[in-house]
Amino acid sequence: MAENYDVIIIGSGPGGYVTAVRSAQLGFKTAIVEREHLGGICLNWGCIPTKALLRSAEVKHYADHPEAYGLKIDGKVSADLGAVVARSRGVSLRLNGGVGFLMKKNKVDVIWGEAKLSKPGEIVVSKTAKKPMEPQPPAPKGTKGEGTYTAKHIIVATGARPRSLPGIEPDGKLIWTYFEAMVPPAMPKSLLVMGSGAIGIEFASFYRTMGVDVTVVELMPAVMPVEDAEVSKFAQKRFEKQGMKIILEAKVTKVEKGADSVTAHVEKKDGTVEKITADRMISAVGVQGNIENLGLEGLGVKTDRGCIAVDGYGRTNVAGIYAIGDVAGPPMLAHKAEHEGVICIEKIAGVPGVHGLDKSKIPGCTYCNPQVASVGLTEAKAQEAGHDIRVGRFQFGANGKAIALGEDQGFIKTIFDKKTGQLLGAHMIGAEVTELIQGFVVAMNLETTEEELMHTVFPHPTLSEMMKESVLDAYGRALNA
Template sequence: MSQYDILIIGSGPGGYVAAIRAAQLGLKVGVVERAHVGGICPNWGCIPAKALLRSAEIFHYIEHAADYGIKAEKPGVDIPAIVKRSRGIAQQMSQGVGFLLKKNKVDLIWGEATIAAPGKVKVKAIDGAPKGWLPAGDFEAKHIIVATGARPRVLPGLEPDKKLVWTYFESMVPEALPKRLLVVGSGAIGIEFASFYRALGSEVTVVEVMSQVMPVEDHEIADLAKKRFEKAGMKILLEAKVASLKKGANEVTATVELKDGSKQEIVADRVISAVGVVGNVENLGLEGLGVKIERGTIVTDGLGRTNVPGIYAIGDVAGPPMLAHKAEHEGTLCVEAIAGLHPHPMDKLQIPGCTYCHPQVASVGLTEKKAKEAGYELKIGRFPFIGNGKAVALGEPEGLVKTIFDAKTGRLLGAHLVGAEVTEMIQGFVVAMQLETTEEELMHTVFPHPTVSETMHESVLAAYGRAIHI
């Protein structure tokens, strides 16, 4: 029977990063996987989705080439080629994860894992083992980390059928562009696919049960994003829900109940159900071991420890925010704690969120509403992209950076951005929050010119009445 210091169930962003970090620390590590080397993110999530969105972005700019003095007549969309590119990138990423694990001498085990008892894992053999992976069997480990990820949430009446009603899996590999598309849910997954299909020409309707699009974002940023979505031709119904679906041969009629109680019928060729995800906690033996589970995810402390000694959980299966970078950092902290390095527990308020729609949205920390509810006296800065030379030169003058400070201490409480490439800018504010930077340090930081990042600096200045370019 093989024995490990750490055995990890799942090779997604949390699992493989934890495994590599553990190997760097000199621990003997094994990883069990049953389906996707690298997990959902590189195979069916973050990376291939961004490849699709990049294709949509390129098409968008070609359609608007005349705005830049370029002649490009009659551009077209080749859906099979777009999908092929995306799937090729996914395969490349998955192979890369396998290479990294082998490079770090992590044992790779193919099969379905069950925790038989603390320190004991049974792996059932299944088909599809990649070349060079170890066969299933019984294994022992001092520490077992559950990193099994999550899957799409299914609502009654919105059950996916892989033909008319899609999850993100089917949404990534369409055989053709649906003329009419209904997206249920306006979180990151829903709004990214809505943006992708709308950019390529689909008639898109988004139904959201909450009172704002992208409900976790700051209300001001979400409102600006909504205006841009609608300007692009997207129809958005807020405080609405799908009451029923009637399926035809190749179309769906959805009855949508609106805020005022009235009902509206929407006919669509395809429906994307994007109503969140749930943790993969089943069939792991957790219940029998007494591992605490709440709302479909495993309860942990800030270092991945469950209530059962020797059993840990990281990533999506350990609860929100369900983001790949959260999983990666959580995996590192968990392993370093096991190795006795005393890392700081994760502060979820310092985990950035990014949505790669058009326009992009990025945020970190408290929204204005949450900051007020927490009792802070606030100083809020806002700077629009129209006041930034680089944004105007790029043809991207519609955007906003919003910063929120504690008026008493100058502490940066939150930052919220909408506009071109803001997902590449948010990390500046994340670093600032991690270093406990105040407005004074940010004001005295020199930002390069001309860059869109100057909007970040101006937003800080604006919070204290010192903005220059507006």
């Protein structure tokens, strides 16, 4: 006989486990189904372990340049790759255990295996199929297993996986996805990165700082093409100064594999082809939703460009079936998944005042060196939308805290509607901007105008002062530039 729940969530990534916690808080009998790792890709193979790797690279960068801080290090600074990777994996393991604790604390049942929607309100869980390129962990203690489970509300939160191009499929040895790039058995001497989005440029930044010869190939005319044009141009100059080679408006059309290297045929805008040989290659051409083998087609659940089609509350076209996170479409970000899940379950529970997801106010962060963060419209998009705009900028080089930190390269840019004073977008590049962007996100959610931002007192000396100065600059009132 099937075990019954109020809510079943398929997938325990950031969206899934946060939704499970909120579901339990709202009084629902809740279960979550997971086939691989509690915490999903983000905690185990994505957001968190990559930041641990980048932190190691950041420390190495400072150690390589002690003279900039009046220090001297005797002897050569070198990286212990095994220890760097082990630290990253340890961070993930700790958080993985934390998700298990949260499930137990909130009395959420964990069901281990692969779920398939058999009919509305019912799933069948089977044993996880082994994947050839990924380690298969055992089921944690206290979890339930194979069987049939029912629930009035079933939320799909199965995430996404690396996209691959025909003929350039990752093989786990010479052509990597982010899985292999996070646990290299040895540091390559040279690396070709295909794609300069967040994943590609973060790995390019990590490996370059660790001393690898890095080449980035990007199809679009700018690195990190979703960012504001000024940010992209500044980032490219900083990357190239660090020694990265960047080839824009180009694509890898063919890859020849050697015994321990790859040769990529890179076709440029003018039609010429350059052959680039590297020890390893990372395919970072985006991700695609995990919509297969879920039974969606049989139930008539609509999909759109490889993702499940939903409204602003995570509802699909089939009653009782919902989707959140990467599998529900872009932006494919952990914090979007978490917020989307909370909106979904609170709408189900009838919590008053729940608003549909506003994707225009979701910040994006890239943890390369220098860091990049943004929210809202770029300058070009604001103009395309018909806004008459004011633009303010403030340089890191004019900020006391940035200079004291030895981090004087970067800027903050704000975009306002000239008529209303509405903050339309904010774009940052430089040290710790991923920690600053939330200030503008809060301002946008509160519908703050330029006047209110100007009257806000920012602490001194901080990097955050640049946020206010960029606002002042948009109105010709900058005080320190």
